[in-house]
Amino acid sequence: MSALTRPWNNLTLVGKVILPLLFLVLVVGPIVTVLAAVYVAPLVVDILASNLGIVRFVVAITAILLFSIPAAFIIIYMELKVIAYMNTRVGPNRVGPGGSLHSVVAGLKVLLKEDFTPTSADAIVFTWAPVFVFLTAVMTFLVLPFGPGLYAQDLNIGLLYLFAVGGMTVVGLLIAGWSSFNKYSLLGGLRSAAQVVSYEIPLTLSVVGLILLAGTMSLNQIAENQSGGFWNWYVFRQPLGALIFFIAATAEANRTPFDLTEADSEIVAGFATEYSGMRFGFLFFAEYVNVFIISGLLTTLFFGAWNAPVPFPHIELSLDPGSLGIMLLILLAVVPLILTLLFALPFWLTQSRMPGWQALILGFLAFNVVAVGAVLGLAYVGFDWFAGLVWFMIKSFLFVFLFVWMRGTLPRVRIDHLMGFAWKWLLPASLLNLFITAIAIVVLKSTVIP
Amino acid sequence: MVTETPIGKIRSDDDPRVLLDEQIGSFEPVPPYPPRTERESEFYTLGDGEMFLNMGPQHPSTHGVLRVVLKISGENVVDLDPVLGYLHRGVEKLCENSDYHHIISQVDPLEYVSSLFCEWSPVMAFEKLLDVEVPRRAEYIRVLTGELLRVASHALFQGWMALDLGGLTPILYSFIERDEIVEMLASITGQRMLFNYFRIGGVNGDVNHEFMSRLGDWMSRAAKQHETSIGLLNENEIFVRRMRDIGRLDRDLALRMAVTGPNLRAAGVPYDLRRAHPYSVYPELEFDIPVRGTGPEGGDALDRYLLRLEEVKQSLRIIDQCLHNMPDGPVMAKLPRLLRPRPGRAWAAIEGPRGLYGTYAISDGTDQPFRMKIHDPSFVHLQLVVQLMRGNLIADTMAVMASLDPIMGGVDK
Amino acid sequence: MDRPLRRRLETRFANELTGPVRQRHDATEIRIGPAALTSVMATLHDEPDLDFALLADLAGVDTGDHMQVVYHLWSAKTPDWLRVIAEPLPRDDPRIPTLTGLWPGAEWMEREAYDMFGIVFEGNRDLRRIYMPPDYTSFPLRKDFFLPDDAARSPGGGVRHVERPEAPPAVAAGSLRRTPGA
CATH class of the missing domain: 3.30.460.80 (NADH:ubiquinone oxidoreductase Nqo5 subunit)
Structure with missing residues (x-):
């Protein structure tokens, strides 16, 4: 504030510019704000209200972009830790409790590293390839329903959109491999092209039977079709389709045992060989986002989406906090105190060495755990979308665990086995699945529903 | 005076002393000189649709610092040219300049995963030069520690094999098994890796209580542990299908390529030095020589893999017999501090986990050998890669190389 | 035998x-x-x-x-x-x-x-x-190739022993060791 007490002539040039601006902001700012609140805000609200679809879309996209990074972080941590235990190792244990912040630090490290472009690489393509790969991975989230009403866009061609966008990943990988000016990258890119294109066909065909059954391509509709209980899940009507989808999706996401594109013992790191810094980070994140997406897709298409295995009786919460009046205030003030003391009591009584204040802290922590649990439980019971989200996440992460488990146990297949498997086994099997489904539908429709 | 242009740079036309900043557009792994041999000119000539792929010396699966130039056509390997020397230490020259006791520590790091076998053959050669009789207890200890290390080496082989095929887990179980053995050996030798334990005329120190208790502990569950590690991989369909029918080696080619050890036995030749040229106390011990690939087609990578697992069982049998039959007595022959063998020549060869480890030593009457030639099986087996790999896939290169089990320390000497 | x-x-x-x-x-x-x-x-x-x-x-x-x-x-x-x-x-x-x-x-x-x-x-x-x-010219295991720390047989200072040309200028007959055997 020394500028205010100084004579105008003693001010520096910067001060002479800033000071009038400061006065202007202080005086004009409130006036403009008030005017905006009175005259412009209703207009904006009207526009937003009339274009609720766009608002919903923008909000959803932001949420998805924000969600994709922590999801990748969690899966990376999970992979490190689970494989470590399978390998009789400890895994990351330095950053955070049990090493849980390891992937965050790894992400920071990736940000701080030198972003290196090799000589003779095609710099523009080289830069944009990871963005492309990451974008196609994140775009797939758009149609994935996380819970009842928790989706960005309910496309009526949702499945088609998924395969279209998912298939675009290969373009990103191919240009990443091509532009790196490295033969390992080139081999990795070509391998990914061959692999993804081959497995795209059984992947798509395996779902056609399901589409025939469901009569829709909207993922939201498919999810709703499976409500009621686990016997309604499509995995029991399309077991072969589910199996083919699982295998082909593993290959699509370049996961072990189909991770030929980045086979470290053969072609170093495949298309990612020359990448460093955040560009590598994008490729890396995209891989794990893809893992989540194929897990989520498996859940949505075949394993009942957000539906609980056994339907939970819906309870309408009739508790209206407003009716309590002043009692609510007293409850909020008194109940935490009493509960904290109550939870502290057993610690204080049984642990003679523990000072009272430590017992109080423990009691407070225990109360918090119980309170959070109670709130979450209430949310589960009271809100459909919350229960749906919980079940969706549980199922999805079970599949993520399955993919990590496969990575920990299986060696890599060879390229000719890989292609042979796709064309000789998966493709005929998916066609067989389609025909059986079609015939079954025709027969059942003509007999059961004449 | 301008002599040579560094690879990848261009000299200015105006002033040949100036190196221009611009790069030559090619980074092909082709030597910057005209080919000197028939084979080199044949290899470095590209056919239609072929390209070179430089693998190594820094590559995740070349078992050390090996550089292999692959000539590939798509995913198929047309030809390959291993380039050695990145780990060359000139051990033979060092041995010619060190006295006989010192040599044992010089040859130790040759094969860092089974270094006792590298000590064994020079020590045996020097004993032949000196006409020393080794005490029987020392021989039993040599066989015991040697077979332990063979188990450790084969365990590590199994892990590497899986790692080169993309399986992450088995290598760590292999290292558990190996770690128990090296810790055991460390209790008598003081070292975990380069033991420096055998001496001319015996071994450096008797087995102690800690070793025996660890060994007994380990022996009680070694067979079960071995079954576990077999169960990790052997029935894995992907693993078996990748190993089957690659790198076929038949009896005739194996003998002509001077292959020895498990690789030769997996090609159908029941040749094991422990029986063919019995040394130490092996004639007194009971064990079988597993042989695979006796058919006309010979053995493939899977045969070589399975044969090593069978050898582990035989080694466990030998260890068991050593523990029961070990006589009492001294572990060192009486020898002067300064060894001056009479002029002469000696050749000693032993059966190691990779094959024949030989030493040809010439003495001129001084305290240093006049010439010492070390024969390492990895060196011979590595040149087999060229024969076995032609026409296979890039992914098979790793599988075949791993199934031959070369150690670059021994290859480069 | x-x-x-x-x-x-x-x-x-x-x-x-x-x-x-x-x-x-x-x-x-x-x-x-x-x-x-x-x-x-x-x-x-x-x-x-x-x-x-x-x-x-x-x-x-x-x-x-x-x-x-x-x-x-x-x-x-x-x-x-x-x-x-x-x-x-x-x-x-x-x-x-x-x-x-x-x-x-x-x-x-x-x-x-x-x-x-x-x-x-x-x-x-x-x-x-x-x-x-490939551009190396000496043959290291020959007896006229001395290690730098092989002081007893070094023909004198100022020479980079390890990368000498293969024919050394003058090697005294006694500095090479006796032929083994016969």
Whole structure:
């Protein structure tokens, strides 16, 4: 504030510019704000209200972009830790409790590293390839329903959109491999092209039977079709389709045992060989986002989406906090105190060495755990979308665990086995699945529903 | 005076002393000189649709610092040219300049995963030069520690094999098994890796209580542990299908390529030095020589893999017999501090986990050998890669190389 | 020591042997001239009562005044190792026929001997240096190649011992060690 007490002539040039601006902001700012609140805000609200679809879309996209990074972080941590235990190792244990912040630090490290472009690489393509790969991975989230009403866009061609966008990943990988000016990258890119294109066909065909059954391509509709209980899940009507989808999706996401594109013992790191810094980070994140997406897709298409295995009786919460009046205030003030003391009591009584204040802290922590649990439980019971989200996440992460488990146990297949498997086994099997489904539908429709 | 242009740079036309900043557009792994041999000119000539792929010396699966130039056509390997020397230490020259006791520590790091076998053959050669009789207890200890290390080496082989095929887990179980053995050996030798334990005329120190208790502990569950590690991989369909029918080696080619050890036995030749040229106390011990690939087609990578697992069982049998039959007595022959063998020549060869480890030593009457030639099986087996790999896939290169089990320390000497 | 083998070798190679057949411990040793190498080895490999199927080792030796190439062979017919010493090869231009026709596996062993001693194996398709860099000019295992810390035999200061040209200016006869054996 020394500028205010100084004579105008003693001010520096910067001060002479800033000071009038400061006065202007202080005086004009409130006036403009008030005017905006009175005259412009209703207009904006009207526009937003009339274009609720766009608002919903923008909000959803932001949420998805924000969600994709922590999801990748969690899966990376999970992979490190689970494989470590399978390998009789400890895994990351330095950053955070049990090493849980390891992937965050790894992400920071990736940000701080030198972003290196090799000589003779095609710099523009080289830069944009990871963005492309990451974008196609994140775009797939758009149609994935996380819970009842928790989706960005309910496309009526949702499945088609998924395969279209998912298939675009290969373009990103191919240009990443091509532009790196490295033969390992080139081999990795070509391998990914061959692999993804081959497995795209059984992947798509395996779902056609399901589409025939469901009569829709909207993922939201498919999810709703499976409500009621686990016997309604499509995995029991399309077991072969589910199996083919699982295998082909593993290959699509370049996961072990189909991770030929980045086979470290053969072609170093495949298309990612020359990448460093955040560009590598994008490729890396995209891989794990893809893992989540194929897990989520498996859940949505075949394993009942957000539906609980056994339907939970819906309870309408009739508790209206407003009716309590002043009692609510007293409850909020008194109940935490009493509960904290109550939870502290057993610690204080049984642990003679523990000072009272430590017992109080423990009691407070225990109360918090119980309170959070109670709130979450209430949310589960009271809100459909919350229960749906919980079940969706549980199922999805079970599949993520399955993919990590496969990575920990299986060696890599060879390229000719890989292609042979796709064309000789998966493709005929998916066609067989389609025909059986079609015939079954025709027969059942003509007999059961004449 | 301008002599040579560094690879990848261009000299200015105006002033040949100036190196221009611009790069030559090619980074092909082709030597910057005209080919000197028939084979080199044949290899470095590209056919239609072929390209070179430089693998190594820094590559995740070349078992050390090996550089292999692959000539590939798509995913198929047309030809390959291993380039050695990145780990060359000139051990033979060092041995010619060190006295006989010192040599044992010089040859130790040759094969860092089974270094006792590298000590064994020079020590045996020097004993032949000196006409020393080794005490029987020392021989039993040599066989015991040697077979332990063979188990450790084969365990590590199994892990590497899986790692080169993309399986992450088995290598760590292999290292558990190996770690128990090296810790055991460390209790008598003081070292975990380069033991420096055998001496001319015996071994450096008797087995102690800690070793025996660890060994007994380990022996009680070694067979079960071995079954576990077999169960990790052997029935894995992907693993078996990748190993089957690659790198076929038949009896005739194996003998002509001077292959020895498990690789030769997996090609159908029941040749094991422990029986063919019995040394130490092996004639007194009971064990079988597993042989695979006796058919006309010979053995493939899977045969070589399975044969090593069978050898582990035989080694466990030998260890068991050593523990029961070990006589009492001294572990060192009486020898002067300064060894001056009479002029002469000696050749000693032993059966190691990779094959024949030989030493040809010439003495001129001084305290240093006049010439010492070390024969390492990895060196011979590595040149087999060229024969076995032609026409296979890039992914098979790793599988075949791993199934031959070369150690670059021994290859480069 | 396998006496019958000694007799067989003496009768079979009466013309080719340049010295007596020696036996010590479990090795039988014959000496031949470099010109006779191919025929002797082919006989050893092919004849059913000799049947030396496996080439166990190939070593070059610099004795100080000439070069040798030493082969160790294995046969199922005898408990002995057979050591074949091909000598003498002149130090300034050592040449010997290759064995890659019989044992293709000898190719790298011969490359190693060439790299370390400069012995030229005529007929080897790939006689390049195997350990040393391609532009290297010395042959490290020759007896006139001294290690820098080999003070007793160093011919004087100011010379980078390890990368000297292969023919040193003047090596006193006494500084090379005595030829072993006979």
